[in-house]
Amino acid sequence: MLRGIYPGRFQPFHLGHLSVVKWALERVDELIIIVGSAQESHTLNNPFTAGERIEMIRMALKEYGIPTDRYYIIPIPDILMNNVWAYHVKMYVPAFQKVFARNPLVVRLFKEAGVEIDIPPAFNREKYNSTLIRKLIIMNEEWKDLVPSSVYNYIKSIKGDERLKEITGSDKK
C-alpha cells in the first residue's frame, strides 16, 4: 500500500489543486492532503481558517466523486525551524512514502529528509492559482469558474468573499 502527502495552504482550494489530487491518486493508494499554515486565517494571504479549508476540500472531493477512503485531510501549523519541518509533518500524519509538491522549499526540505518527491505538472497555473483568486474576489471580478462549484457556494455561504474584502479594506474603496 502506497501513501503520499500533498501539502498546501489551499487559500482557497481551486481546480488546479483538484487536478493535482487526481494526478496523485493515480500514483498512490491513499493521499494525505496537508492543510499547511493551519494557525493562519483572516489575512490577505490566508483568509480562511484550517477548519474552513478542510470543509472546502472535502466538499470538492465529494463533488468530483473521489471516495473518502482514498484520502485524509490533516491540518498542520507552521513551525519556526525549516530544518526540522519535514519531521514535524511526519509526526502528525500516518506513514507515507512520497511527497507531491511543486513548492521549491517543500521539495528541498523533504529531499533533505530522504523522502521521494513527485512533482506534478502545472495545471493551467496562470488561471488556477489562489493568489489570483483572492485578487479577483477583492476586485469584485468573476472567480466562480476557477474553483469547484461546491467551493464557490461554500465560500459564499460563510461570506468568505466579504471577509476578504473587509480585512483588506477594499470594501471601503
Ligand SMILES: Nc1ncnc2c1ncn2[C@@H]1O[C@H](COP(=O)(O)OP(=O)(O)OP(=O)(O)O)[C@@H](O)[C@H]1O
Ligand atoms: N494549477 C496548479 N497546478 C499544479 N500544481 C499547483 C497548482 N496550483 C497550486 N499547485 C501546487 O499545489 C501546492 C499547494 O499550493 P498552494 O495552496 O500554495 O496554491 P497556490 O495556488 O500556489 O496558492 P498561493 O497563490 O496562495 O500561493 C503547491 O505545491 C503548488 O505549487
Ligand SMILES: NC(=O)c1ccc[n+]([C@@H]2O[C@H](COP(=O)(O)O)[C@@H](O)[C@H]2O)c1
Ligand atoms: N517551517 C515551516 O513550518 C514550513 C516549511 C515549509 C513549508 N511549510 C508550509 O507548507 C505549506 C506549503 O504550502 P504552499 O505550497 O501552499 O506554500 C505552507 O503552509 C507552508 O507554510 C511550513
